[in-house]
Amino acid sequence: MATKKLRRSTAIGRIVAATATLGLVAGLAACGGGSSDTATSTGGSGSPSASDVTGDLNILVSSADASDKAFGEVIDAFNAKYPNAKATLNSVPNDTYPTTKSAQLTAGKVDVFVVKTFREMPDYAQDSVSEDVQLAQSGGLVDLTDQAFMKNYTQSVLDSQAIGGKQYAVPTGTSYVTGVYYNKKIFSDNGIEAPTTWSELQAATEKLEKAGVTAFGIGGKDTWPAGLVMLGAVGSEYPTAADKQATIDGLWNQSVSLTSGKPLDVLKKTQWVFEHAQKNFSGAGYDDMPAAFARGEFAMLPDGTWNQPTIATAVNDQFEIGYFPFPGSDNAADNKYLNGKIELQLAVSASSKNQAAALAFLDLFSQKDTYTKFVETSGFSSAQPDIDQSDFLNSIADQTSQFEPVWESLWIANPNAGDDASFPFNYPALKPLGSSDAAGAAAAAESAWTKAF
Structure with missing residues (x-):
């Protein structure tokens, strides 16, 4: 299922481990074989006619049940619209996708494929540039910047994936990481509105606990779900991509310390949530949280949009579910937008x-009716504006109208640093996951980080 795939992709420890090992494969530039200047443009004249699109089209994606089904629907629509062409989907398990992709690119057997870790790296982290970005920079991907269908996508999403100011991929969707589900009945029974500031969250928690209600539920057994709280706190302390990137730059040039200011505040606020979560949450499984939330064992559940179908199924009609961005700042404007990540990105x-067919496929994919059905089936949030989605996703449209990337999608781990600085906000060291308070966890992170230089 797409929700399980995304859940794994947001497992923060795994993401940072992957980030630390980027750049090990760098030999794909030689398979470019052509210039983007040769691409047949659909820009300015609408979709190509059926007679202009012929031949085989091979599409390679990393596998997930829901997105595979959604891609299959697009392929069926493509083959019906262009009967002289034949699109085929090759869905490969995530673990083997990089190897398969490399082999098929080298053999010239793939036309459209999923690119990963698709973002520019600053000068100090050139060793971490992904092979897909290297491919774009070396002319191995078709430049999609001037394709008319790219205008269908939200500009802030496109801005976050630009390479050298150009677009090389279609963003199939987004998912949001820094929200908090809440039980509207419990809130209403206790006269509480959805909090928009840190002070309001603290006041709501105090009121809940006076009424005998546990404030937060966290599935801490796998560690990473507790990290969603940390990411929410980071999103409020550093609300824009520019804020986050400036902090990352400052950590790498050692002008920013992890033991004071906002970095320490991130851990203090994360620790505070931990202190107001259910007892023994470090032993609770992530998959057990929806049912516990449905039983009313706690009022709020920090979790991503990918898990909404599971949570809604567990709750059924027992109460209405709400969702708000983690309000870690006392400036409500800093908490306005959910932080998210771009889902699968398609490049040519x-x-x-058969670039003509490849571009025709992306053009069809990007049309409003096709794209609306795709996000409905895949469960992704829309990367296009004004798309009618599920009632839940429509209800948070204001919070997602501007795309703000989550910290983990920008952070560059130093492979020479120890585990305490992996995130680098050292939430696993906080009680009850670890044995430290915020100051101790920050000091351990600072020591691990500075020793890496």
Whole structure:
């Protein structure tokens, strides 16, 4: 299921471990084989006619049940619209996708494929540039910047994936990480509105606990779900991509300390939530949280949008569910937008023998009716504006109208630093996951980080 795939992709320890090992494969530039100047543009004249699109089209994606089904629907629509062409989906398990992708690109057997870790790296982290970005920079991907269908996508989403100011991929959707589900009945029974500031969250928690209600539920057994609280706190302390990037730059040039100011505040606020979560949450499984939330064992559940279908199924009609961005700042404007990540991104190989069909596929994919059905089936949040989605996603449209990337999608781990500085906000060291308070966890992170230079 897409929700399980995304859940794994937001497992923060795994993401940072992957980030630390980027750049190990760098040999794909030679398979570029062609210039983006040769691409047949659909820009300015609408979709191509059926007679202009012919031949085989091979599409390679990393596997997940819901997104596979959604891609299958698009392929069926493409083959019906262009009967002289034949699109085929090759869905590969995530673990083997990089190897399969490399082999198929080298052999010239893939036309459209999913690119990953698709973002620019600053000068100090050039060793972490992904092979897909290297491919774009070397001319191995078709430049999609001037394709008319790219205008269908939200500009702030496109801005977050630009390489050298150009677009090389279609963003199939987004998912949001820094929200908090809440039980509207419990809130209403206790005269509480959804909090928009840190002080309001603290006041709501105090009121709940006076009424004998546990404030937060966290599935801490796998550690990473507790990290969603940390990411929410980071999103409020550093609400824009520029804020986050400036902090990352400052950590790498050692002008920012992890033991004071906002970095320490991130851990203090994370620790505070931990202190107001259910007892023994470090032993609770992530998959057990929806049912516990449905039983009313706590009022709030920090979790991502990908898990909403599971939570809604557990709750059924027992009460209404709400969702708000983690309000870690006392400036409500800093808490306005959910922080998210771009889901699967589709690029066209410059060595494709059928670029006309590849561009026609992306054009069809990007049309409003096709795209609306795709996000409905895949469960992704829309990367296009004004798309009618599920009632839940429509209800948070204001919170997602501007795309703000989550910290983990920008953070660059130093492979020479120890585990305490992996995130680098050292939430696993906080009680009850670890044995430290915020100051101790920050000091351990600072020591691990500075020793890496």
